[in-house]
Amino acid sequence: MEEFEPRIIAFLCHWCTYTGADLAGTTRQQYPPNIRIIHMMCSGAVDTIYILKALIDGADGVLIGGCHPGDCHYQTGNYKARRRVGILKEIFHQVGFTEDRIWLRWISASEGKLFADTVTQMVEELKKMGPNPMKKLWLA
Amino acid sequence: MSKSAMLEVKNNDPIGTLRDFFRDLLEKKVVDALLIPKKLPSGDGYCQTLIRNPELLVDVNPLAPTVPVQSARLISHLTIMDPGCKVGAVLKSCEVRAVIELVKFLQVKLDRLILIGVDCLGTYEPSGYAKMSREKGKGGSITGNLLKGAREGKIKPQDGYDLRLACQICEYPNPQNADVIIGLFGHNPQKEIYVELRDGLAGELAEKGILATTEKGSSSRDSVIERLTEERLKRRDEVFDAFRSRVKNLQDLMDALSTCIRCHNCMVACPICYCKECVFKTPTFEHKADQFLRWADRKGGVRMPTDTLLFHLIRLSHMVTSCIGCGLCDSACPNDLPVATLFRAVGQKVQGLFDYTPGRSVDEEPPVATFKEDELQGESGTN
Numbered sequence: 329m330e331e332f333e334p335r336i337i338a339f340l341c342h343w344c345t346y347t348g349a350d351l352a353g354t355t356r357q358q359y360p361p362n363i364r365i366i367h368m369m370c371s372g373a374v375d376t377i378y379i380l381k382a383l384i385d386g387a388d389g390v391l392i393g394g395c396h397p398g399d400c401h402y403q404t405g406n407y408k409a410r411r412r413v414g415i416l417k418e419i420f421h422q423v424g425f426t427e428d429r430i431w432l433r434w435i436s437a438s439e440g441k442l443f444a445d446t447v448t449q450m451v452e453e454l455k456k457m458g459p460n461p462m463k464k465l466w467l468a
Numbered sequence: 469m470s471k472s473a474m475l476e477v478k479n480n481d482p483i484g485t486l487r488d489f490f491r492d493l494l495e496k497k498v499v500d501a502l503l504i505p506k507k508l509p510s511g512d513g514y515c516q517t518l519i520r521n522p523e524l525l526v527d528v529n530p531l532a533p534t535v536p537v538q539s540a541r542l543i544s545h546l547t548i549m550d551p552g553c554k555v556g557a558v559l560k561s562c563e564v565r566a567v568i569e570l571v572k573f574l575q576v577k578l579d580r581l582i583l584i585g586v587d588c589l590g591t592y593e594p595s596g597y598a599k600m601s602r603e604k605g606k607g608g609s610i611t612g613n614l615l616k617g618a619r620e621g622k623i624k625p626q627d628g629y630d631l632r633l634a635c636q637i638c639e640y641p642n643p644q645n646a647d648v649i650i651g652l653f654g655h656n657p658q659k660e661i662y663v664e665l666r667d668g669l670a671g672e673l674a675e676k677g678i679l680a681t682t683e684k685g686s687s688s689r690d691s692v693i694e695r696l697t698e699e700r701l702k703r704r705d706e707v708f709d710a711f712r713s714r715v716k717n718l719q720d721l722m723d724a725l726s727t728c729i730r731c732h733n734c735m736v737a738c739p740i741c742y743c744k745e746c747v748f749k750t751p752t753f754e755h756k757a758d759q760f761l762r763w764a765d766r767k768g769g770v771r772m773p774t775d776t777l778l779f780h781l782i783r784l785s786h787m788v789t790s791c792i793g794c795g796l797c798d799s800a801c802p803n804d805l806p807v808a809t810l811f812r813a814v815g816q817k818v819q820g821l822f823d824y825t826p827g828r829s830v831d832e833e834p835p836v837a838t839f840k841e842d843e844l845q846g847e848s849g850t851n
């Protein structure tokens with residue numbers, strides 16, 4: 329049997345993590361190709377609907393990348409994103425879904441290495457977890 | 469600060485006495501319009517009615533034991549633009565709490581609104597009430613029967629009928645945050661009704677010769693409410709426990725919601741789901757055929773309509789922090805799904821994260837509208 333390759337959907341803030349991901353590319357940082365990036369203007373623009381849709385449609389993990397606290401171009405979008413993720417994870421916890429498929433990380437435009445390391449680490453963790461059970465859920 | 473008085477009940481008719489009280493409020497211009505439950509000509513139930521002409525107060529029943537729609541939604545329509553006059557609204561405790569939440573989401577303005585909260589005896593499903601009323605011919609004594617338990621706080625529904633589950637587990641039988649409180653618990657409703665008034669109003673009502681108040685308080689009412697609240701909390705926790713042991717994982721949740729037809733009734737009925745541009749009303753979910761086929765392909769097949777689990781999880785993540793537990797989602801569900809229990813049980817924990825109680829105060833910011841710099845640090849992998 330082929331090794332399970334997790335799929336990650338990443339919502340990355342234009343001003344920081346998206347640019348950080350770009351830097352990872354131009355500086356030839358190695359990271360696994362399991363990630364599909366969606367370009368957002370701010371982590372604060374990531375509604376729970378995007379995260380949920382990705383997971384229910386079978387993504388194995390969702391990464392939300394935003395600016396470090398204090399650095400958000402829209403001042404507080406990242407704090408709002410954190411609250412939203414906190415609320416969503418508590419809901420998951422309450423209905424017995426694993427919250428560990430949702431990762432929120434602060435990665436700046438200059439942290440290409442951190443981006444590459446984060447993706448590498450996430451892929452490893454998701455491999456341990458195995459495929460998202462929602463992938464085959466016809467009833468969802 | 470507030471003041472209180474005992475309203476003397478005339479002719480053993482508490483509803484008639486309250487009707488006269490409200491007539492006074494309207495005729496003496498304490499309010500210019502009054503939103504109050506009025507009996508339907510069919511006798512099948514009550515509907516909130518916005519009354520200008522005091523003559524239409526015949527057949528109103530401020531204690532009507534049904535909540536056909538959440539009045540907070542109606543009040544949003546009445547106050548989001550300046551109504552130009554003072555609107556009084558006779559509401560149940562859960563409706564007052566929904567109003568408080570909607571104030572914080574800028575959907576209700578309190579400036580011209582006088583909130584009149586009524587001790588709640590519990591409510592029947594509208595369909596149950598209609599049936600009961602036809603059996604009894606007139607339905608006149610349905611409220612009266614519930615009222616018999618008000619003094620002791622031991623409310624017994626009509627034989628063969630239950631109060632709505634949300635009412636059975638409601639820990640707020642008495643309204644808070646209202647300008648006027650009509651209190652039934654702890655007193656004999658054939659003789660007297662407790663009325664509490666916000667300070668400014670107390671002066672106005674005294675001046676206009678409607679009601680003279682003294683210092684606040686009724687210890688018999690307080691102790692009945694305390695006991696009733698305790699009982700309700702116990703029942704609530706039983707319901708939550710049962711739900712939590714039933715829903716432990718993805719499959720359990722799917723099973724609990726398996727007969728959902730995604731009609732959105734629960735959302736339409738919910739006072740907190742006020743968004744005019746709700747994602748579920750936009751074309752976002754009107755997918756093209758090839759999209760459905762792609763999903764079916766990937767999963768082997770896909771239930772239609774799609775996105776049921778997504779619907780409930782989105783609604784939870786958007787509004788569960790402000791769920792006030794009115795149970796109108798349950799009442800609206802054609803398939804008797806435990807939506808309110810899901811929202812209340814999950815809500816209890818999510819609200820707890822932020823020490824937030826929806827409906828408690830207009831000064832507390834709803835969790836989805838604010839943040840703290842030093843909270844939830846573990847969420848970003850940096851604890």
Ligand code: SF4
Nearest residue numbers: 738791792794795797
């Ligand atoms: S989710 Fe249900 S119980 Fe909660 S506020 Fe909305 S309608 Fe009421």
Ligand code: SF4
Nearest residue numbers: 741743746747783786
């Ligand atoms: S589901 Fe979300 S977007 Fe729709 S009405 Fe409720 S809170 Fe608003």
Ligand code: SF4
Nearest residue numbers: 728729731732734801
């Ligand atoms: S009202 Fe009931 S059937 Fe309709 S969407 Fe809500 S839970 Fe599903």
Ligand code: FES
Nearest residue numbers: 341370395400401
């Ligand atoms: S601009 Fe990057 S998180 Fe807001």
